[in-house]
Amino acid sequence: MEVLACKGLRKVYGDLEVLKGIDFSINKGETKVIIGPSGSGKSTFLRIMGLLEPPTEGKVFFEGKDVYGENLNLNMIRAKIGFVFQDPSLFRHLTALENVKLGLKVVLKMSDEEATKKAMETLKLVRMDEWADYYPAQLSGGQQQRVGIARALAMDPDIILFDEPTASLDIELTWEVIDVMKDLARRGITMLVVTHEIGFAKEVADEIVLMDSGRIVESGPPEQMLKSPKTERAREFLGRLLGGV
């Protein structure tokens, strides 16, 4: 079943055409990884798929419904699409537990008791239950990022989008976050991930998508993409990324 898709997606900022016509779709249970050079439009693409901003042209579909075409409640759809940012973006005045609870209470209208139970379970999944009462400023970057993942995950979304969640972490912290993400992929959570952690892509991705200058240049299963990419652009970019050739 198709969870999230788009057709003919274009995005223009001023005179700058950042996305130049993208067709894409991801099914329930799949994990797809987006790679591509800096400035190629990966974050912009993800923000539009997460309904954080509208496209200039083209359509976004959530579970088959044309998101901007029909008169839908965008907030109800956003609640079903989790988002994990490069900077953890936690609410600074709330503890880890309260960060996870806020959406459950305010958006999903859970009682305080239900929300606490759900939030604690989710924090446990990302191995942050022991830090439940700490404020963001008291946690390391990797710990904050895992709280960010829990915040998205606790909403029981149909898909979670990740925008380079480990880009601002050092190697050791990157691993603890990547481990949690691999866990989620294996549990069958649908994930669309912008990352250059090729190990993650190799192990759990169903597909690697290469973006360049606002277009999808090539996509395919990891074995094929990493070993025998079809386009010259993909060979060149992956060659540099894998540090060989």
Next chain:
Amino acid sequence: MYFILEYSQFIIEGFYVTVTMTLVGLAGGVVLGVLSALGDVYGGKLLKIIINSYVEFFRGSPLIVQLLIFYYSIPAITGVKWDALTAGSLTLMLNSGAYQKGYFKGAIEAVFKDQLIAAKSLGMTFPQTLRHVVLPQALRIVIPPWTNEYVSLGLSTSALIVIGIRELTNVAVSISAQTFRPLEVYLFIGLIYFVWITLSLKVLDWVYNKVKIPGLAVSEVM
């Protein structure tokens, strides 16, 4: 010095008026300040122009002149009669609101944009985001600058003398005129202001430390 005690009844009444007017002005100022700040950050063009004209007028003219306008000029133009306490309270609220708007705006803008986007991604509406993300942080961040406003407004209430309100300074002037002992009278009244403001500062400091959150302070966001 003991002669002053004979006037303690007047002094207590004057002090009561001073404190009440300060608190009324501050409370009204908080409401006006928060609303103007929200309007200036999130509102449309026309609203911004209105808010900023209001702020500039009250920050760009002397409080005494504002009091005279509210007590004499406005009733003369509009025909609406109000007493000195009403005119004084209104002026203090509007004056303080104009200053507080600046502090609240700074605090609201200090609530990082990334948190607003995170709230949006959870499906929170704008009013929900204001209530649960922006205001709880902005109200904490604003306490230190707000403390300055409290001191400044509290001391400025002595300007109310120009419209005849019987606040502490006005009382002092009367006592001095009756006793011909300005030296002692004004020193004593000055001491009352000093003790009052110092104690208030201690209380506000305590409140700030009570609600402060690690990683969330003016020094860290501004």
